[in-house]
Amino acid sequence: MTAQAAAAIQCGSCSSGCNTAHLTKLGIKTGSWDYIVALAGNPNTGKSTIFNALTGLHQHVGNWAGKTVTRAEGAFTLGGKKFKLVDLPGTYSLLSTSVDEEIARDFVLFGKPDVTVVVVDATRLERNLNLVLQILEITDHAVIALNLIDEARRNNLTMNERILMRDLGVPVVPMTARRGEGVDELLSAIEQVASREFSARPHRIKYADSNLETAIEKLATQLRSEFDGLRNARWVALRLLEGDESIIDTVRKGTLGAVKSTNHFPPLVQVEAG
Amino acid sequence: MTNSQAILETAADMRREIGTNLHDRLTEAIYADAGAIADRAVSTGEHSGNLEQAFDRVLTSRIWGFPLMILLLMGVFWLTIAGANVPSAMLGELLLGTLYNALHSFAAVLNAPWWLSGFLIDGLYLATAWVVSVMLPPMAIFFPLFTLLEDLGYLPRVAFNLDRLFKRAGAHGKQALTMMMGYGCNAAGVVSTRIIDSPRERLIAIITNNFAICNGRWGTLILIGAIFVGATAPPFLASFIAATSVAAIAVLGVIFTLLVSAFLSKTWLKGESSSFSLELPPYRPPQIWQTLYKSIIDRTLIVLKRAVIMAAPAGAAIWLFSNIYISDSSIAAHLISFLNPFGLLIGLNGVILLAYIVAIPANEIVIPTILMLTLNLSKSGLAQTGVMLEFNDDAQIQQILTSIGGWTILTGINLMLFSLLHNPCSTTIWTIWQETRSLKWTTIATLLPVALGIAVCLLTATAARLFL
Numbered sequence: 001m002t003a004q005a006a007a008a009i010q011c012g013s014c015s016s017g018c019n020t021a022h023l024t025k026l027g028i029k030t031g032s033w034d035y036i037v038a039l040a041g042n043p044n045t046g047k048s049t050i051f052n053a054l055t056g057l058h059q060h061v062g063n064w065a066g067k068t069v070t071r072a073e074g075a076f077t078l079g080g081k082k083f084k085l086v087d088l089p090g091t092y093s094l095l096s097t098s099v100d101e102e103i104a105r106d107f108v109l110f111g112k113p114d115v116t117v118v119v120v121d122a123t124r125l126e127r128n129l130n131l132v133l134q135i136l137e138i139t140d141h142a143v144i145a146l147n148l149i150d151e152a153r154r155n156n157l158t159m160n161e162r163i164l165m166r167d168l169g170v171p172v173v174p175m176t177a178r179r180g181e182g183v184d185e186l187l188s189a190i191e192q193v194a195s196r197e198f199s200a201r202p203h204r205i206k207y208a209d210s211n212l213e214t215a216i217e218k219l220a221t222q223l224r225s226e227f228d229g230l231r232n233a234r235w236v237a238l239r240l241l242e243g244d245e246s247i248i249d250t251v252r253k254g255t256l257g258a259v260k261s262t263n264h265f266p267p268l269v270q271v272e273a274g
Numbered sequence: 275m276t277n278s279q280a281i282l283e284t285a286a287d288m289r290r291e292i293g294t295n296l297h298d299r300l301t302e303a304i305y306a307d308a309g310a311i312a313d314r315a316v317s318t319g320e321h322s323g324n325l326e327q328a329f330d331r332v333l334t335s336r337i338w339g340f341p342l343m344i345l346l347l348m349g350v351f352w353l354t355i356a357g358a359n360v361p362s363a364m365l366g367e368l369l370l371g372t373l374y375n376a377l378h379s380f381a382a383v384l385n386a387p388w389w390l391s392g393f394l395i396d397g398l399y400l401a402t403a404w405v406v407s408v409m410l411p412p413m414a415i416f417f418p419l420f421t422l423l424e425d426l427g428y429l430p431r432v433a434f435n436l437d438r439l440f441k442r443a444g445a446h447g448k449q450a451l452t453m454m455m456g457y458g459c460n461a462a463g464v465v466s467t468r469i470i471d472s473p474r475e476r477l478i479a480i481i482t483n484n485f486a487i488c489n490g491r492w493g494t495l496i497l498i499g500a501i502f503v504g505a506t507a508p509p510f511l512a513s514f515i516a517a518t519s520v521a522a523i524a525v526l527g528v529i530f531t532l533l534v535s536a537f538l539s540k541t542w543l544k545g546e547s548s549s550f551s552l553e554l555p556p557y558r559p560p561q562i563w564q565t566l567y568k569s570i571i572d573r574t575l576i577v578l579k580r581a582v583i584m585a586a587p588a589g590a591a592i593w594l595f596s597n598i599y600i601s602d603s604s605i606a607a608h609l610i611s612f613l614n615p616f617g618l619l620i621g622l623n624g625v626i627l628l629a630y631i632v633a634i635p636a637n638e639i640v641i642p643t644i645l646m647l648t649l650n651l652s653k654s655g656l657a658q659t660g661v662m663l664e665f666n667d668d669a670q671i672q673q674i675l676t677s678i679g680g681w682t683i684l685t686g687i688n689l690m691l692f693s694l695l696h697n698p699c700s701t702t703i704w705t706i707w708q709e710t711r712s713l714k715w716t717t718i719a720t721l722l723p724v725a726l727g728i729a730v731c732l733l734t735a736t737a738a739r740l741f742l
Contacts, residue, residue, distance in 0.1 A: 125312045126309055129307075129312055156318065166314040212296075237285075239287055248285075254278055
């Protein structure tokens, strides 16, 4: 069954506000757009499946970690607005330094997505939440796609998404993306967050350390005045305090906030020469 | 001093004040919160046994892992070879028999000049028809089966089994994953090496990716395995022996990957292998329809389209080369007789070598190119008589190759070896250049496999001459 057919069947069963009916899959014809939506998450949680379901594209999906190594882009329209969807490589953390993970991190950080959808494997919630919490440190405008609900059910795990939503402070949508279940709900959540109809109160990690708080604030203020329009100054400040080499480097070069293009990948020959 | 530098200095000062263990403290804070939230949101019910873990213990066990892997591979090849026979014959009958003859009769009615009908029907059409009839049935069976294994979650288990060996070869364990990607397409495999952080290990993965047999080569291997190796066995064993030969080539590819990786990491690309943890994804019940759709549309038809796009002009070019004469023989004949001594020396022949040069843009067209060159060559010997084609199933292809092309079982086996060990296709070479931007490594990645292929074929040919 194609994703489209799956969505159509799903559509027949939804009672209110059926989004799929107004969904037009635009494939790779991104052109201009009203909103950018980033698709982040741990490896092998179904990001590419959701990407395909929304854009009508056939980005290769495989049951293993590391299938997507580049940024794939697609588009769809919904409720008269055009959304550009960016499928990011899977990553366990934003604190790591591996190159494919850096692509994901830089986009969430500096690509200024209007909505960041974090796809979460319901059967491995705790580990997946590590990434969710890190993303919520960066952006308020997130939607959690609680995917693989069917597998969780098979493993006798019961999800309470309302508690999860309350704790995280952003919309949580239970899904079984490969059967098209939850796609409608995800779409309306994306729409609400994109239009800022939904006011998020995202979870913030508390650092019980007043020295640290002062340090973060001081650095963040300096960063904001140096880099115009930097949205995540506090996060960058924390990385600087941690001594994150890649962030230190972008500050030194003054490229903080610039997103590398899709195909920009450090050619090996430079490393070899160095 | 610029502002950025000032910021960095402030940060460095503060870092000293706060202490260097900030990263660990932050990570701990995140883990603690994640744990607490997950505890509140998930309630664990009765666990219904650990079937998955039991499966994994067997599939990734030190004793059973590899034998099971080889058995599964053989099973897939056997189903492909046994299943493709009948549809292959039917397609051949239709495209190379009925339709081909109808086209010629039509051309005769129109009084088309011989060179026009030759160029269009014996060149353009024939190559295309051959690609379709030879490649389509095995691909339409093999790709869904392979995709099914992938969707089930078996491929990461294979990677897990291989991980140990890759480490021992001084390469990155993730190379097993990039190799799995290469089993679809080497260009995609080369791009997927981006998941490897260390440039040294990434280069090793790029150079050895070609030893993973790609979409374009499975068809050749399966066909030659069936008509040359399988045919030596009694009929009831034929498909089984053929499947074994294809599986053997695939395993040989893994062995070469490991050997070349070990060689590179001990010579030009010295270094320690970095560690990583490979996550075994859960077994997921595959969705049959989606798998069929995905493998038929995304894989079979795309590969076939690429093959047809390459085959049509190649067929036309081959026909021209075979029918334009310089002194007393055609251009193709000149080229082939030039390549023949070396080809025969390594247990192949001039036609095969020329076919591999023609097929640099796409490995998919090797077999049709070989067939057309062989036929055209004999035709020029037979003084341009209109050859009636009745070669529409696999056994007849074998007949053309043995009686007209002078092939032996050694030629068949060496072609399979050469199919594993030769230069990457032009798309892959281009991708390697894109990824490395190094002329040196692109050249090595291109020429090393051919050199190995020539060496191995020379070895088997010499052995055959000495002992048979």
